[in-house]
């Protein structure tokens with residue numbers, strides 16, 4: 001019997017041609033699914049559309065858009081048995097990158113039709129669904145500067161440009177962090193609470209390995225003394241994350257907890273899965289194994305070497321046994 005699915009499609013996410021993307025998605029998915037296509041608008045959220053789809057009894061919900069769209073659609077599925085299909089067409093696509101999900105349209109559609117699923121932790125941040133992370137301070141200011149116009153003009157570099165602008169404006173705040181077993185007071189420029197995060201979400205990379213199904217949130221606290229310290233801290237975080245090691249500078253701290261409450265003085269902006277949602281305080285609670293997603297279990301690893309087509313290329317393979 002044909003399975004029923006609701007496709008929630010954000011027509012303004014990312015920089016691609018939405019009509020062409022929708023045509024490709026439909027042509028693949030409609031071969032095997034009874035597909036109900038719902039477009040998001042500024043007023044109609046992915047969460048509302050996903051809730052209505054569940055009420056209609058669909059067997060799966062598929063979200064196509066950026067991290068904001070995917071996170072909000074997932075919100076309606078937390079704690080249900082309805083799986084989420086993910087087609088990333090956004091600017092950063094951090095969720096797909098963190099979980100090694102396909103970011104190519106055709107591959108993403110095939111992964112959904114294959115039907116292999118995986119169960120992940122999710123969280124609620126101030127009652128809103130969180131798949132990736134909540135950023136306080138620096139990251140929120142950076143995301144706010146990278147508005148739709150900047151993303152349309154610069155793509156992913158909109159975040160880099162606004163991050164560099166924001167560095168010149170680095171401000172510290174006092175924070176109180178309450179975890180399952182501690183209350184911590186600290187001065188910081190950025191605090192990130194992550195469920196999952198790709199290595200490019202540098203400010204989340206304090207601990208080694210952010211595990212998507214360990215039932216815990218990862219908190220990274222960054223307190224650089226000045227601009228040079230901030231750049232050095234960001235470099236250290238990226239470098240250690242790519243090597244799978246924890247950060248090791250005195251101005252970076254990290255811890256894990258199932259629930260975290262953070263208050264700041266003065267109040268700081270919060271970015272939740274790519275969208276500004278207001279100001280501190282925040283309360284984040286992990287929902288272990290709260291979401292089922294379609295995910296290929298065996299994906300081809302990307303090659304770790306590419307040299308072909310470089311100008312004047314000559315490659316000589318060394319004899320390992322030679323002295």
Ligand SMILES: Nc1ncnc2c1ncn2[C@@H]1O[C@H](COP(=O)(O)OP(=O)(O)OP(=O)(O)O)[C@@H](O)[C@H]1O
Pocket residue numbers: 010011012013014015040041042065066067068069070089090091092093094151273274275
């Ligand atoms: N039809 C629409 N017209 C205008 N805005 C929309 C529409 N549908 C959704 N939105 C807005 O899109 C935003 C979510 O975008 P989303 O995160 O999916 O993509 P993105 O910003 O390109 O990607 P990323 O999160 O990777 O940077 C929300 O702020 C939402 O209000």
